[in-house]
Amino acid sequence: KQEVTxxxxxxxxxxxxxxVLNCSFTDSAIYNLxxxxxxxxKGLTSLLLIQSSQREQTSGxxxxxxxxxxxxxxxxxxxxxxxxxxxYLCAVSAGGGGSNYKLTFGKGTLLTVNP
Amino acid sequence: NAGVTQTPKFQVLKTGQSMTLQCAxxxxxxxxxxxxxxxxxxxxxxxxxxxxxxxxxGEVPNGYNVSRLNKREFSLxxxxxxxxxTSVYFCASxxxxxxxxxxxxxxxxxRLTVT
Numbered sequence: 001k002q003e004v005t006x007x008x009x010x011x012x013x014x015x016x017x018x019x020v021l022n023c024s025f026t027d028s029a030i031y032n033l034x035x036x037x038x039x040x041x042k043g044l045t046s047l048l049l050i051q052s053s054q055r056e057q058t059s060g061x062x063x064x065x066x067x068x069x070x071x072x073x074x075x076x077x078x079x080x081x082x083x084x085x086x087x088y089l090c091a092v093s094a095g096g097g098g099s100n101y102k103l104t105f106g107k108g109t110l111l112t113v114n115p
Numbered sequence: 116n117a118g119v120t121q122t123p124k125f126q127v128l129k130t131g132q133s134m135t136l137q138c139a140x141x142x143x144x145x146x147x148x149x150x151x152x153x154x155x156x157x158x159x160x161x162x163x164x165x166x167x168x169x170x171x172x173g174e175v176p177n178g179y180n181v182s183r184l185n186k187r188e189f190s191l192x193x194x195x196x197x198x199x200x201t202s203v204y205f206c207a208s209x210x211x212x213x214x215x216x217x218x219x220x221x222x223x224x225x226r227l228t229v230t
Contacts, residue, residue, distance in 0.1 A: 032217060043119075043205060044158075044221040089158070093217065101146065101165070101209065101217055102173065107157040 002027045002094055006106035013080055014114050021075040021109045023090030028071050031093035031101065035064050035075050038087045038108070047088075048075070080113045087111070117141055119222035121206050127228045128196045136191040136225050138206030146209040147189035148219070149173075149181060151202040158205065164189055196229045203227070 003026045013019055023033070032051050036044040048057045048064040050073070056065040063076040077084060087110050091103040122137045140147065148163040150173075160173030164183040178200060180192045193200055206222040 034219060036221075043223045044207075046218055046220065049218050091158075091219075102148065102160055102163055103219060104160075105158040107155070 002030075002092060002104040004090060004092055004104050004106035006088075006090055006109050008109060009107070010110040010112075012112040012114065015080060015082060017080050017113075018076070018078050019080055019111070021077070021088050021090075021111070023073040023075070023106055025071045025073075025092045025104075027094075028068050030068065033064075033066055033073050033090065033092045034103065035062075035073075036089040036091065038089060040086075044089060077111075080111075082113050082115050085111055085113050119206055119208055119220055121204075121222040121225050123225060124223065125226050127230065128193075129230055130197060132196050133192070133194050134196065135193075136204055136206075136227075137188070138190065138222060139188045140206075140208040140220070141187065142208060142210070142220065143186070144208035144210050144220070145186070147183065148207040148209070149179075149189070149191045150205045150207065151175065151200075152205060152224075153202050161191065161204075196227075198229045201227060201229045 005024045007022045034049045035047045038044050050057050050066045061078040066073045087108040089108045090106045094102050119140045145166045149161040150158045152158045159175050162181040164170045167186045170181050182190045204225045207219045209217050209219045
């Protein structure tokens with residue numbers, strides 16, 4: 001059974017810092033990995049998606065990397081801002097991209113960026 | 116494009132009552148999913164529908180039923196609500212077609228309390 005772990009569970013940083021969120025998964029046979037953001041009381045917003053054949057994806061100040069063989073992904077946030085405060089969730093697909101495509105989620109990292 | 120919509124946004128039920136949570140997507144996606152999110156447990160898959168006409172159990176299906184009414188709509192029914200079903204319920208959809216990125220899009224959630 002796929003298990004996804006996110007470390008740390010919570011992180012508090014001053015504005016302007018660069019930071020790294022970690023995600024690890026137990027079964028390396030994934031189709032893709034997705035990073036989401038969730039604001040309090042809201043749904044999930046997709047930030048980045050990395051296909052299993054890719055090593056990284058970038059969007060603005062965000063960079064996600066994937067090391068499939070070691071079962072790890074990192075989300076790098078550059079020059080953090082108070083608006084980045086949210087819970088960040090990592091999810092991996094179970095198996096291939098056919099009818100069995102479904103995500104297994106980590107429990108998230110609660111990020112607080114202090115002005 | 117409204118994306119993924121869910122109704123109702125909030126609901127309070129008494130133990131033993133029944134209700135149906137509605138979900139619709141206007142992105143012509145093939146696959147749809149129901150999750151529940153509980154503190155300390157993360158997001159867990161209840162049921163999913165890989166394509167119109169098919170449904171499958173996820174990690175926590177007990178106490179729930181689903182109906183894939185058509186390509187757009189996927190409903191979740193609680194036949195006899197229990198306090199353990201107090202949670203936030205999210206619906207999601209994924210394109211899952213040749214050449215598409217299997218990115219998952221989420222609705223805003225339904226906050227359900229069972230007393």
